[in-house]
Amino acid sequence: MTVTATGSASNPTGAAQALTVGEWMARMDPVPPPALHGRLCELVAPWAALPVQEVPEACLDAGEGLLDALLTSGSTSRATALDLLAIDALVTYAFQAAADNPARLEERAARAMARIAALPAAIQE
Secondary structure (H helix, E strand, O other): OOOOOOOOOOOOOOHHOOOOOHHHOOOOOOOOOOOHHHHHHHHHHHHOEEEEEHHHHHHHHHHHHHHHHHHHHOOOOOOHHHHHHHHHHHHHHHHHHHHHOOHHHHHHHHHHHHHHHOOOOOHHO
């Protein structure tokens, strides 16, 4: 089942009934493994009260922030595995949620690629 941010035909229950970003994360169906789900909820907590329509941007912002932090710190050990999975999941969920608005999908993808390609900001300056 596809996770969506709004009530679409691809997921008529669960996350589709959410009103906020936080509720959307809490109601994901299927639910990711517990450790990953907990990390995802932690990472989007700053955006949790935003309307559910903000899920794509909240996930991209959270993923970008964490990726920037990992790249800046040079973290490449196994200890960062959960964070790397979380970044991948956040970007995936951002685009799954954004699929409810296909007219903006291409523009959103181009902007996300440009933002991610510009990381890490601290090293490039």
